[in-house]
Amino acid sequence: MADTPAEKPRQSSKRKPVKRRFGRVRKLPSGRFQVRYQGPDGIDRPAPQTFATKTDAEVWLTRIEAQILDDEWINPDAGKISFGKYATDWIKERPKLRPRTIELYDYLFRKHLKPTFGDKPLSDIKEPHVRQWRKKLLDDGVSEVTLAKAYRLLKAILSTAVDDQVIKRNPCRIKGAGQEKSPERPVLTVAQVYRIVEVIEPRYRALVLLGTFASLRWGELTGLQRRDLHLDAGTVKVERQLIQITGKGLTFTDPKSAAGKRTVAIPDLITDELKTHLRYFAMDGDDGLIFVGPDNGPLRNTNFNRRVWAKALQDADLPQIHFHDLRHTGNTLAASAGASIRELMARMGHSSTRAALIYQHSTDERQREVARKLDELARGALNTSGTQRARPQNKAH
Known part of the structure; x- marks a missing residue:
């Protein structure tokens, strides 16, 4: 009789639970599942919520483990x-x-x-x-x-x-919400600028003219010193500004950007007015302020606007525009005179092209000028080459 093979011992059908290598999942009396894990900081933490199924809990743990391994884990306490x-x-x-x-x-x-x-x-x-x-x-x-x-x-x-890994995602996601859409600022004509000059108090005539034709900001104008103005060379040098700071009063600071330190050429038209101003109204000495009030002290924007500017606009029969619109006017005049983007940037004291592009308006007059020059260029080329304009050919019958 053949030997019968020895029977293999029966294996239990009940599997032993596999211990997770990361985190722990346990079932609560409510039937939901709770998760705990150890963060990279060594602190044992619970998940912020419980889970309906064990699978959901384990999936969440897997994601947390991946974040830790990829160094993308956010400390929930932060x-x-x-x-x-x-x-x-x-x-x-x-x-x-x-x-x-x-x-x-x-x-x-x-x-x-x-x-x-x-x-x-x-x-x-x-x-x-x-x-x-x-x-x-x-x-x-x-x-x-x-x-x-x-x-x-x-x-x-x-x-x-x-x-800083304090939060995982920036909630500011509204398209275009950070873009400023400022209303178009008014542009004065040269005649309107001179209407203001004629009626404003004499000590502020040069302030209006230099603000317009050198495109300077208020703080740059009030921070100018005698040594910054070179009338023989026809230039003004901007190296600082004088601004009002809450709690500190009037303070000298650097211009708005590195490009703000600049030398601006000024037209001969206003030179005589500037010479008169230096003779009668500016402080003495190279460091003396060019523009000061009747008390020989620095100009304050709020006082000037209330006491001087509003009255001048009324006397000149002009709407209530801002003093800063003189700079806008000067920039527009410079662009109309043919200044390039780079030249406008240098004149305005900007390091980016965005602001300068505002003044590259395509006016009807400029368009006509471009068309005239194109016409002259094309006619000259045709005359030089002897080329005749193409004429439609009669079709054969």
Whole structure:
């Protein structure tokens, strides 16, 4: 009788549970599943929510493990810091911000960001919150220009929070919300500029002319010193500006950008007026301010606008335009005189082409001038080559 093979021992049909190499999943009395895992900081953490099935819990754990391995894990405790605290530190930590920029950021934060987001944890700010905030400000009558500035500040702060791995995604995702659509500023004619010059107080005549024909900002004008004006060479040198800063008063600062330090050529038309001004109204000495008030002190924008500028516009029978519109007028005149984009940038003190392009208007007169020159060029080329204009040929019958 053949030997019968020995029977193999029966294996249990019940499998032993496989221990996860990352994280733990356990079933709660409610029937839902809870997850815990150890973060890269060594702290044992629970998932922010429970899961309906064990599979859902394990999928979530797999994603967290992948984030840790890819160095994309966000510490959930980091996002608990309030937006107000983070934004305040963000403004303080920005390198080389101009005083006026710091003042603007502080205002935008205090007036438009803090009331809505100040006490809110960073991780709790979501896209719907940003949309609702923006709509409320628009409904409250905040100008689109101011709102665009506030939105850009909010987006910049939250972009840094993403870089700092405090939050995973920037909720500022409204297309075009940060773009300013400023209304077109008025452009004066040369005759209108001189109407203002004729009626304004004599000590401010040169201020109006230099603001227009050298395209200078208010702070650049009021910061000019005698040594900056070279009438023999027909130039004015911009090296500083004098601006009002809350809590500090009038302060000398650098121009708005590196390109703001520049030398601007001025037309001979205003030279005699500038000489008269230096003789009778400017401070003495090379460091003396060129434009000062009756008390021989620095000019303040608010006082000038209220006491001098408004009256001059009324006497000249002109609408209530801003003093800054003189610079806009000067830029437009320079563009009409044929200044290139680069020449306009240098004259205006800008490092980008965006602002200069505004003044490259295609006026009807300029279009006609281009057409005349094209006509002359084409006629000259035809005459030189002897080429005749093509004439339609009669079709054979």
